[in-house]
Amino acid sequence: MTGTFDAVDVICAKRDGSPLSTEQITWVIDAYTKGAIAEEQMSALAMAVLLNGLNTDELAAWTGAMIDSGARLDLGAVERKTVDKHSTGGVGDKITLPLAPLVAACGAAVPQLSGRGLGHTGGTLDKLESIPGWRATLSNDELIGQLNDVGAVICAASSELVPADRKLYALRDVTGTVQSIPLIASSIMSKKIAEGCGALVLDVKTGTGAFMKDTDQARLLAKTMVELGQAHGVETIALLTDMSTPLGYTAGNALEVAESVEVLAGGGPADVVELTLALAREMLNQAGITGIDPADHLANGKAMDTWRSMIRAQGGDPDAKLPRANEVHTVTADRDGVVERLDAYAVGIAAWRLGAGRARKEDPVSPGAGVVWHARPGDRVRAGQPLFDLHTDDAARIPAALAALDGSVVFGEHHQPSSVVIERVTAS
Numbered sequence: 503m504t505g506t507f508d509a510v511d512v513i514c515a516k517r518d519g520s521p522l523s524t525e526q527i528t529w530v531i532d533a534y535t536k537g538a539i540a541e542e543q544m545s546a547l548a549m550a551v552l553l554n555g556l557n558t559d560e561l562a563a564w565t566g567a568m569i570d571s572g573a574r575l576d577l578g579a580v581e582r583k584t585v586d587k588h589s590t591g592g593v594g595d596k597i598t599l600p601l602a603p604l605v606a607a608c609g610a611a612v613p614q615l616s617g618r619g620l621g622h623t624g625g626t627l628d629k630l631e632s633i634p635g636w637r638a639t640l641s642n643d644e645l646i647g648q649l650n651d652v653g654a655v656i657c658a659a660s661s662e663l664v665p666a667d668r669k670l671y672a673l674r675d676v677t678g679t680v681q682s683i684p685l686i687a688s689s690i691m692s693k694k695i696a697e698g699c700g701a702l703v704l705d706v707k708t709g710t711g712a713f714m715k716d717t718d719q720a721r722l723l724a725k726t727m728v729e730l731g732q733a734h735g736v737e738t739i740a741l742l743t744d745m746s747t748p749l750g751y752t753a754g755n756a757l758e759v760a761e762s763v764e765v766l767a768g769g770g771p772a773d774v775v776e777l778t779l780a781l782a783r784e785m786l787n788q789a790g791i792t793g794i795d796p797a798d799h800l801a802n803g804k805a806m807d808t809w810r811s812m813i814r815a816q817g818g819d820p821d822a823k824l825p826r827a828n829e830v831h832t833v834t835a836d837r838d839g840v841v842e843r844l845d846a847y848a849v850g851i852a853a854w855r856l857g858a859g860r861a862r863k864e865d866p867v868s869p870g871a872g873v874v875w876h877a878r879p880g881d882r883v884r885a886g887q888p889l890f891d892l893h894t895d896d897a898a899r900i901p902a903a904l905a906a907l908d909g910s911v912v913f914g915e916h917h918q919p920s921s922v923v924i925e926r927v928t929a930s
């Protein structure tokens with residue numbers, strides 16, 4: 503017994519399918535954050551939640567207790583409407599980079615507290631850290647100042663925000679309890695709600711390269727998160743988007759920065775532009791900003807001006823040459839045909855094996871490493887034409903990346919074009 507309740511009683515109740523009371527949940531999250539509940543007890547509880555779920559009241563209490571485990575960010579001194587975006591992560595997902603300055607150029611304040619990548623999807627901070635001089639850590643005063651001056655900030659979340667999640671996510675990672683919709687929804691939404699934004703747009707991905715591969719499960723996760731956001735007074739909607747094909751033509755840190763700058767210059771890959779604009783329109787709508795078409799601010803250079811100010815404000819040089827990997831190995835097509843499928847997961851694993859991602863939290867990433875693909879679904883290629891360029895600082899990594907890409911391109915004669923955005927998910 504460690505205080506008001508007995509951890510074993512709480513575990514057994516959830517194991518046996520009984521709902522937990524708000525008091526039990528508040529106690530268990532608080533005691534775990536303070537180290538008063540053993541890791542093995544929390545892992546048993548996480549497994550019981552994975553197997554038996556949480557009902558709406560339990561989920562609200564669990565999320566509230568996670569938020570209360572740390573400090574909330576106070577954005578009260580920000581003069582513009584605040585709106586944030588969260589993506590569940592995908593391959594080549596560089597959308598935050600053009601999106602945050604674009605939405606700021608349209609008049610909102612975008613505090614984008616981001617993370618580093620783990621596994622086959624890259625992290626936004628890793629991408630931006632490939633820009634010489636750019637720093638991810640800001641004090642709260644710097645963050646508020648930059649939101650008022652520039653309108654957009656992409657930086658690391660403070661360690662005071664939702665400390666319960668840092669412990670619990672690490673525990674779930676090693677106990678097979680990540681894939682639980684209530685645990686994922688409370689983990690993501692507690693951090694987003696604690697950030698103090700007035701509105702939020704979620705990009706929930708589905709497909710081979712997504713964290714939630716099954717579309718019905720992704721839809722349920724989206725709905726659960728939207729309802730949690732609304733219940734906490736944050737105007738929240740979600741777009742369910744396709745991640746069976748990687749976004750754009752690049753996966754890797756500096757490679758993705760360069761592609762994002764192309765979008766900000768009014769060009770860039772059609773799918774990256776489509777998703778950036780779809781999310782920007784939703785964010786502006788959520789923030790109550792009307793009468794502005796974000797496409798205009800990509801075309802007229804205003805989003806690019808905001809990007810440059812945002813990078814400079816965090817010590818970066820927007821004109822500096824981006825790092826390039828030492829080795830580039832090209833893979834060519836062995837036949838003629840139309841690309842029907844380009845598998846996002848395979849591309850993500852290849853980029854990771856080339857050095858763009860990390861296997862453990864403390865590993866470094868290689869800023870220049872990654873994959874560039876030259877054909878997307880719908881493109882006709884001829885035998886001998888380049889399909890992929892593999893960028894790495896260590897040639898010994900190439901065979902493992904090639905193995906990941908084996909079978910990743912499926913050729914046919916026809917391709918049915920489809921939109922990146924599958925559907926819009928709102929609260930019921």
Ligand code: URA
Nearest residue numbers: 671685686687689690
């Ligand atoms: N991302 C998070 O922040 N939490 C989860 O549980 C899963 C993905």
